[in-house]
Amino acid sequence: MIGKDTKEAYTYFRDFFLFFEKMKREGLPASVYGPRILPMEVWSPQDLSSIWKCLNTGSGAKKNCHSYFCHVCPCSSRDILFFTVGENRCEWCRRTEKDKCYHWEVGDENTIARFQRDLEAEMAAFLESCKTTLEEVKSKTKMKYCPSAMDHKVDIYSIDYALDDTESDEGVKNLYFFSSLLTDELRLRNLPVQGNLAERRERLKRQLILEERLHLILLAVERSGLGKEAALMLIMQAIPCIMHLENRVGEKILTMLLAIGAEVFQKHRPGSSLKLYIEQVENIVCKHILGTEWRPKQWRVPMKEGAEEIGKVSLSNSTTGEFITGLGPLIDFIFQHPDDSDARNKWHEVLRYYTDAMDLLRQPTEFTDEEIDEFRELIDNFYKKWIALVGREGITNYIHMLGSGHISLYLTVHRYLYKFSQQNWESLNEKMKVTYFRNTQRGGNYGKNTQENERSHLLSVLKVFQRELLWLSGIGDEVFNS
Secondary structure (H helix, E strand, O other): OOOOOOHHHHHHHHHHHHHHHHHHHOOEOOEOOEOOEOOOOOOOOEOHHHHHHHHOOOOOOOOOOOOEOOOOOOOEHHHOOOOEOHHHOOHHHHHOOOOOEOOOOOOOHHHHHHHHHHHHHHHHHHHHHHOOOHHHHHHHOOOEOOOOOOOOOOOOOEOOOOOOOOOOHHHHHHHHHHHHHHHHHHHHOOOOOOOOHHHHHHHHHHHHHHHHHHHHHHHHHHHHHOOOOOOOOOHHHOOEOHHHHHHHHHHHHHHHHHHHHHHHHHHHOOOOOHHHHHHHHHHHHHHHHOOOOOOOOOOOOOEOOOOOOEOOOOOOHHHHHHHHHOOHHHHHHHOOOHHHHHHHHHHHHHHHHHHHHHHHHOOOOOOOHHHHHHHHHHHHHHHHHHHHHHHHHHOOHHHHHHHOOHHHHHHHHHOOOHHHOOHHHHHHHHHHHHHHHHHOOOOOOOOOOOOHHHOOOOHHHHHHHHHHHHHHHOHHHHHHHO
């Protein structure tokens, strides 16, 4: 099928995916074509846009602050930088003693089944302990537990509110208010209200941590049901392509670096035009990253249409790889001022963690458990430092999948993801486009004796591929050598 890539177009492949489900359950019976084929798992590696259409869920990372943008977990755009601490961290983060856990649970069938069992038991325990439901508590509570919030130390409704000033009239007033709030919140949950402020705060905080865990489980269960009836496959079948991942993440890194570089350049050179910055960047890229002094490449900094502003970088996968591996000279140029030495070192560090992780992810052989742990550690370090450098603006869907542990999970299940890379398909797609536009008449004139309904856009392309398939498969050699 050749046509526009839309959600509606994917409905034509429903029977195709139903056949995959049947293969998983039953296999194929014996027939004149051969013996019985036993049940088998069918995987469907794709780029994210295609996965969203197949699963009937997912969107851009910052498209809608109130929607679930990730097709794998219950992370919404509003909570894109959310992390857990303490006992609510995942097992990996507790084992490796990381203070912040950015990982999200995947809403696959096995995990959701476990969540539902845990939820039933923990909700019953919550009801017995507090004599009320979680929904009622959430509707009435004013106290917040959100260590990932920027203002969690200064918001008086936060359990982590810092009582630094207890001498001034305003400080004493805040102290009494916060103390009363703690007592009211404990009573709401039927918990003891005895003890000093520190003891009551700790008692309520333990309860809020439990409520956060239950809330995350509820979100995961709720998220797993969205779009499920219209989905063409399961989450664990929808394996993200690491070639697309590496390309999109590389483009984002370069886009952020160029935009930040423009601000830094003009800050240290008041009155300098953006044009001068662009000229110097293009000179470095063409002569030191993509080319050489003797054989410079032709590349231009993208600009937003109708604005003096750096635009979004869009590159082929091979060019992105050249950029990322050779980005050092550009980082050194952008942060050459002595005041920017710390930023320069941080960018080099982030890039080193990322390139080491990608080199490992492209490994064409099965990973050992130690190699998977090494990848996790590299990506965790990259993600934490990337957020510190660029914040929310630097997060995309693929970067979220890296930082939230989703890629590590797929890696654990399949042992390596190189075999699911769409590189060969993209190469075939490119060859098809070149053949169609350069070597066919694009469904045009076939001669005066050809009827309109006999014209074909595909026939010439398929003939080329058929000849190529004969030689790649060895059938051509057999025919002509027999």
